Amino acid sequence: xxxxxxxxxxxxxxxxxxxxxxxxxxxxxxxxxxxxxxxxxxxxxxxxxxxxxxxxxxxxxxxxxxxxxxxxxxxxxxxxxxxxxxxxxxxxxxxxxxxxxxxxxxxxxxxxxxxxxxxxxxxxxxxxxxxxxxxxxxxxxxxxxxxxxxxxxxxxxxxxxxxxxxxxxxxxxxxxxxxxxxxxxxxx
Numbered sequence: 001x002x003x004x005x006x007x008x009x010x011x012x013x014x015x016x017x018x019x020x021x022x023x024x025x026x027x028x029x030x031x032x033x034x035x036x037x038x039x040x041x042x043x044x045x046x047x048x049x050x051x052x053x054x055x056x057x058x059x060x061x062x063x064x065x066x067x068x069x070x071x072x073x074x075x076x077x078x079x080x081x082x083x084x085x086x087x088x089x090x091x092x093x094x095x096x097x098x099x100x101x102x103x104x105x106x107x108x109x110x111x112x113x114x115x116x117x118x119x120x121x122x123x124x125x126x127x128x129x130x131x132x133x134x135x136x137x138x139x140x141x142x143x144x145x146x147x148x149x150x151x152x153x154x155x156x157x158x159x160x161x162x163x164x165x166x167x168x169x170x171x172x173x174x175x176x177x178x179x180x181x182x183x184x185x186x187x188x
Contacts, residue, residue, distance in 0.1 A: 003046050006032055011041040013166065014120050015113070015173025017057045017088065024055035024092070034090070036083050052095040056102045059116050061087045074102070087119065106181040113177040121170055128163045136160050 012020040024034050024043075029052055032045035056079070062070045071081050074091055079102065082090040091102065103109045136156040143153035 005035055006045040006047070008043045008045070009041050010043060013173060014116055014170050015177060017059070021055045021057060025053060028053040028055070028092070034082060034092070037085055037090070039086060053092050054095045054100045055090065055092045058089045058091065058102055059087060059112050059119075060089070061115075061119065077102075110178065110181040113174060113181070117174055121174070124163070124166065124170075128167065132156070132160055132163050 010020075010023060012023075027034065027043075027045055028048070029050055031048055031050040033048040033053070034055065035044045035046050037043045058074075060070070071089075074081060074089075078093045079091040080093060082092060084090070093100075103112070136153075136159075139149065139153040139156045143149040
């Protein structure tokens with residue numbers, strides 16, 4: 001008989017991975033262990049014995065030939081691999097007095113934030129500058145001609161607002177991570 005999974009929806013932005021780790025740890029403490037998550041922010045949990053389990057996400061895209069070695073390294077340090085989603089690898093292990101982190105220093109944490117920025121945030125900024133803004137301007141120019149033009153303007157305006165909100169939220173997140181893990185004077 002298949003186990004019944006509990007399903008929850010939560011959305012975490014690119015820079016909210018530490019909040020996601022805390023969320024998953026809290027769920028496990030309450031007796032729900034992560035089975036998988038999806039791109040649409042759906043989390044599937046199975047009932048388990050409540051225990052303190054640390055969850056960590058790593059953003060370190062690997063080529064397929066390097067992937068096995070990468071996962072073996074985490075396994076050697078006691079981390080259970082759960083899944084990969086959107087180039088984030090999900091790991092967990094029982095909380096202990098030490099070694100509850102996959103990073104050895106703040107420089108490694110900052111390097112991960114930089115990888116996320118380069119692989120995920122830069123494409124968002126490029127699409128925004130090269131597609132969303134020009135299309136919004138074009139739609140604004142053509143909006144007075146008919147009702148279809150007004151509908152198209154409304155759609156591009158909504159997309160513009162969504163992009164601006166994501167860019168601001170992630171920008172603040174990158175700044176927060178930079179100040180937390182990097183040289184604070186460089187992130188004022």
